Structures are given as structure tokens and as C-alpha cells.
Amino acid sequence: MVIVSVSSYQFQVGGKRGWIKPTGKQTATYNDWAAENRFHVGDTVYFKYQNDTVLLVNKEDYENCIISTPISKFEDGNTVFRFDRYGFFYFISGQPGHCKAGQKLIIRVMVHPEVEPPETAASPKAGGGSSGGKGWDSDFWGPPGLSSATKLSVASYFMNALEGMFVILYLFM
Template sequence: MGLAKKAMVLFWMMAVCEVSMGSVYKVGDSAGWTTVGNVDYNKWASTKNFLVGDIIIFEYHKQFHNVMQVSRSDFHSCNATAPIATYSTGNDSITIRWPGHYFFICGFPGHCLAEQKVDIRVLRASHPSASPSVSPSAAPYESEPAASPIGLITPNPSENSAPSLLSSNWSLSSKFGLSIVIVLASYISGFVY
């Protein structure tokens, strides 16, 4: 009976670790953020379930592309003259802070018109370790975020560091490592008590 209890606690702790970390999404998957290959970014986004706390990574050649967060109307008209935020490192890691729609385009001439744009729809549900739930005064789910990138989508401190594939793999390995630590701690505590 004691072993069954320990196993149940162990599995519960591992489950908590797994769901407490946001997912990492590389925009366009292996293609990245580009005009080459006719990537359908909105089709790509429609296959994902973005949640508050997730990380969106834009990987691209900074000599040829950038990433601009824009309003809904600027997204549809491909207007890059008044972006909410501009990212240009070639490896931009953006943490989603609130539910709603986030509109991104490439600001290089002609790229948005060539469909280098994506509407990231973030669901209301969040990972347990993400920011507290949205207050009633926050924007409703269907609306676009306010015209300020601060607090809505913020670059990760590591945006100028290792390539995003390493960031993605690090996230996966950190989950595994944390699970191993919990398993060992549970196992050792079982022998101590």
C-alpha cells in the first residue's frame, strides 16, 4: 500500500511539472519566418493551441526579414508604418502574456503582401505557472491586444542568445531534468521516512 501511495504522488508531481511550463513554438516550423517556399503561416497557426505562457519563436535571416507586431487593421492591409513592436534579431523569442489575437507581419517591402504574416490566436486557458488569470477589465478574448507591447508580448531575455532550436530543446530537457530530480527526491524521501 505504501508503494502505491508513493507511486501516485510521484506521477502527480511529474504531471504538475509537465503542465506548469509553457510550450515553445517555432513559427513556420522547419521553414522558419521566410517568403521562400510559400509557407502558409495562418494554416500553421490554426494547427496550434497557443496558451498564455507559451513562447513563440521567429527564426529568420535578419538581412532579409523582420517581425512587426501590428494591429488587426494593419495586419489585413499589410501596413508596416505604425507597428506596436518591431523585432529584428533574426531569432526573436516572444512570451505570450495575455489571451487574444496577436498579429505579426514582415515589414520588408512586399513580404506581407506575399503572405509573410501570421495571426496568433491565444486561448483564454493558461498554464498553471503562467500569469494570474485575466481580470474582467482586460480585453475580451475576441479582441486584439492593446497597442502596447509591454505586458502583452515581451521578448525573452534570451532573445539574442542561442538559436531557437536550442531554446526549444532546452525547454524539453529542462522538463525531463526536473522530472528526474522529482523522481529522485521522491525515491530518496521514501527511504528516509
């Protein structure tokens, strides 16, 4: 059995205080906290709360604090949300008035930059005549080797496929 570590991180929203309605005494908002972190596909955010809900909403509902049409609603008090794509995710409290008081959060999940393959160079030619071998084709040395960019690309695809298998296994456990 091969064990491969897939790097992901769990962030606790609001730190020790958790997901609560701001009282006005806090100097930092949830979005200030999010701006200090880098989120990637596979990372999770943990919302700890009491007598509240977490709503995943679209941008318009986020901006206007509309709680009636969430994409997803969580109300268990210990919500772990996994980012399955890059882009923006909008969260608001489902309690009336909490969003307008500042209990809202935008998280931008980063795109991993693609590796640009280096330009290929012409294959070196063997310096004719020094080998002295009769009938030897000095231009043929077998198939070309993989470049480091190709190896990295193959490894990246393998890791993504492996992560997908872990997610599927997790869902069926």
C-alpha cells in the same frame, strides 16, 4: 526550496524553414500552421530569420500590410515572443512586399476555461441519540472542508502567482 513546473511551450514559426517570404510553392500558409496549434498564455513563439524583421501590429495594419506603425519591431534574427494575455496577436514581415506575398501570421491565444464550482449540498445531520453523549451538539462537526473546486481554484491562483514571480525573476536576471 520548492520547484514547481509551470507548463508552457515554445513554437517555432515556419518549422525548419523559419520566417521567410513565401515563394508561392508552399501549400500551407503561416495561418494554416497556427490553426493546427493551441497557444496559451505563457507560451512563446520563436521566429528565426535573416535580412528581415518581425512586426507585431494591430488588426487593421495586418489586414492592409502596413509596416510603418508597428506595436513592436524585432530584427535580431532570433526573436522569441511570449504571450502575456489571451486574444489575437498579429505579426507581419517588416520587409516591403513580404506581407502581401503571405509572410503574415495571426495567433489566437486561448482562454483557460473557468472551473464552475458544484452546487453545495446541505450538511448531513447526525442521527440523533445513537451517540448517547450527554451535552454533545450533534450538528457541530467543526468548519466545513474545502470542496475539490475550491482546492483547484486556490491551486490555480497559486500557480498564476508563482508564474508571475518567475517572470519577474527572469526579467531581472
